[in-house]
Amino acid sequence: MLRITDNPVYNARILSMFLFSRAACLIALLTILFLASPAMASPWQASEIQLARKISAVTGPGAITLDVVNLSSLRKADVEEIRLGLLNELDSLGLHSVSSDQAAATMRIILSETLQDYVWVAEIRQGNSEPSVIMVTMSRPDKAILERPASALALHKALIWTDDNRILDVALPVSNPAQMIVLEPESILLYVLQSGHWQQESSLTIAHPRPWPRDLRGRLVLRKDHLFDAYLPGVLCRSTATAPLGINCRESDDPWPLSPDRSTLSAFFAPTRNFFTGALSPGIQKQTTTARFYSAAPLPRDKYTLWVFATVDGQVHWLDGMTDQAAGNLGWGSDIVSVRSGCGSGWQILATEKGAGPHDTLTAFDVADREPVVVSPPMEFSGGISALWADADSATAIVVVQNSETGKYEAYRISPTCGQ
Amino acid sequence: MRLTGFRLLVASSLLLATLARAETRPHYGATLRMAMRAAPTSLDPAQPDWMASRNLFPLVFDTLITFDQRGRLQPALATSWGAEAGNQRWQISLRQGVTFQDGTAVTSDAVAASLRAANPSWKVVASNNVVAIERDSPAPDLPAELALPRNSIVKRDGGKIIGTGPFAISQWDPGRKLVLTAREDYWGGRPFLDAIEIELGRSLREQLIAFDLGKAQIIEVAPELAHSAAAQGRRIESSFPIELIALVFSHDPQSPDDARQRDALSLSIDRKLLNTVLVQEAGEPTGGLLPNWMTGYGVVFPTAMNLTLAQQERAEIARAPQWNLGFDANDPPERVIAERIVLNARESGLRVQLANGATADLRLVRISLASLEPHVALRELTSALGLPQPKLSGDSIDDLYAAESALLQSKRVIPLLHLRSVVAVSELVKGWSERPDGAWPLADVWLSAEKP
Secondary structure, three states, X not given: OOOHHHOOOOOOOOHXXXXXXXXXXXXXXXXXXXXXXXXXXXXXXXHHHHHHHHHHHHHOOEEEEEEEEEOOOOOHHHHHHHHHHHHHHHHHOOEEEOOHHHOOEEEEEEEEEOOOEEEEEEEEEEOOOOOEEEEEEEEOOOOOOOOOOOOOOEEEEEEEEEEOOOOOEEEXXXXXXXXXXXXXXXXXXXXXXXXXXXXXXXXXXXXXXOOOOOOOOOEEEEOOOOOEEEEXXXXXXXXXXXXXXXXXXXXXXXOEEOOOOOOOOEEEEOOOOOOEEEEXXXXXXXXXXXXXXXXXXXXXXXXXXXXXXXXXXOOEEEEOOOOEEEOOOOOEEEEEEEEEOOOOOOEEEEEEEOOOOOOOEEEEEEEEOOEEEEOOOOEEOOEEEEEEEEOOOOOOEEEEEEEOOOOOEEEEEEEEEOOO | OOOOHHHHHHHHHHHHHOOOOOOOOOOOOOEEEEEOXXXXXXXXXXXXXXXXHOOOHHHHOOOOEEEOOOOOEEEOOEEEEEEOOOOOEEEEEEOOOOEOOOOOEOOHHHHHHHHHHHOOOOEEEEXXXXXXXXXXXXXXXXXXXXXXXXXXXXXXEOOEEEOOOOEEEEEEEOOOEEEEEEOOOOOOOOOOOOEEEEEOOOOHHHHHHHHHOOOOOEEEEOHHHHHHHHHOOOOEEEOOOOEEEEEEEOOOOOOHHHHHHHHHHHHHOOHHHHHHHHOOOOEEEOOOOOOHHHHOOHHHOOOOOOHHHHHHHHHOOOOOOOEEEEOOOOOHHHHHHHHHHHHHHHHXXXXXXXXXXXXXXXXXXXXXXXXXXXHHHHHHHHHHHOOOOOOOOOOOHHHHHHHHHHHHHOOOEEEEEEEOOEEEXXXXXXXXXXXXXXXXXXXXXXXXXXXX
């Protein structure tokens, strides 16, 4: 695989795009600052008050000395913030911090944790009596997600939804007010953007006669004559065309569209497994079958479309309507998607990486003459990628990740921009 | 006691390993071969020594409720549950359309019969799609109790045991071999594997040979050998420290001197050395019954050796009888730990000698925690150790701490270490995740066709 430094670097296409990008950044920054302002209050304050009151109930007012020991995953800065906050709360209750030789009570505050909670334990010693032990608990929040700086062709990710349930796909129809459709194993959820927040408008139950297979996959496809179709193994759900929104689900072996453009290629999905059978509809010119595959991506060329398949046996196949060429093992994972960036050859493949580290990554490849060239640094996610689909306009992709820290599913919209 | 880098590494690898990764999607098919030391002669989850086979039960049986990776309760055969005021009477709604492995439907009558068989003191009533459970006293932790493997839903048909789990029994040679086949109609989705073959009653040495010859893809590894097994290039997966090693006295202290002698023994034991040298850092020293990762307060129970104080305590005892320490002579780590305790005791002037279990005043025990819910884990632990049931007045962490402190104050038990459970896993095995409690979720495992 080529190194990043060996790769072509794209120039920005048009100035207005750049200016828009700057303006968007400014708006985003202001939004972040605005949203962050309520969070300036310490997230630990309630627990600090609770623990201080419990300590005060044991010791009463007086001189104390306090030592804080961190046995949890809290950062050093948080520990210091908690220590200061606790001293402040204790002070307000008449417990003043002094040196240990002047203290009537000494206390060790242990910041500990369990699988779900932070546990703060106070061991209080007064004179020669047995120490008193009191504690408070609070839920551990989800960890923040860090994003790498990008270079060359840059991939940007925007978190659009988080859920405890498995997210199979997310679609964002163009509408006013903005709508979001979330496909989950047992339901399809419709959200509407109101006052900057997604409000759930409806939850539609998916009827399916048989248990879902493991590693369940599903795809939302936006339609013009009705809002969407949802493809699931052996089941097709079609939304109603008129309000109120509903869905009709039925057993179906209809092929799944392989790209957002319904007029192109579809493929049959194995109803009790996690892959496509390899049967194509209507086919790529004369080619109507290929090997069983997990994902496929079109790369439009001047006179034809080159289709790329990530097959179940770990290979990559190129199909152009005439030949089915096995590219061997490119080191790609099971999930690939193509996006229209306008950079380089115009379209790039985004591929997961086989044998990646503990977190899945997504890398952009330009495919000139069937030789993939890395054009972006790998974008690392906070866990394993469970779904990767092209968005409705093919300019962006939707990726779903199960966060390894929280166990929650996170849906991101991935957009490529040309490098500097 | 701070979190060590190794512990954090183990903890994070546990969480990470659970994920289905898109680097390569799971493959359906293939047979997984594994081996284990336990040689159960029954697969009935309601048997008294169910803990020895606890990792087998989830393959064949389901519980009404289960735990996720973070110890949160999740629906399984139950879809919802709730208690009436007082937490004494619970209503459990059942999942529709679930079948036993013989194709018969799981009804509320079948669920009630299964729960009654496992818990004769429970009053269980079935109606429509709901099961009502009434207890003698408030049971705020009933949902967590229902997640215990011994409360798996079982259909007993003559001498036959039938479950609802992801795999069906296709061959059962008691104490020797178990072959399981994936159920196509499993309500939670057909497992990726076609079958699992488990050799039972295999020594750790036999397992290691089978693993190195490629005849087994998952084997057990002695915790104290985890580092060396990894150093030799094997892929090692560890749970959180889940197995308690403790000294348990056969009776309550008979006098103040008896109690003081127990204190002196506890103070004389070098738990740190037991962990670093004797079990090769496969665990954590503990002064509590439950591990710190489960309660958050475990660190307040002292673990440090204090020979001076131990000798002072000993000096205040008029007559300190010699104690016989029982242990499992077939378990090498138990032997070396017991020998070390004898030496430590001698340094503080106490006389302890190794003995067989029958005549022991105290015995060295190893016991795995049964639940990720600490209140239930404590109750199950005390029951298994033959200690009085903890007096839990509520379900708060303060109540738990008070109950555990009271148990330790009774001086019937001296906790020593919490050990991890360890397995070696072939690189061909994908999707493997050992949960914090050491369970094996094999329904999510798949075998890669590609050699790493």
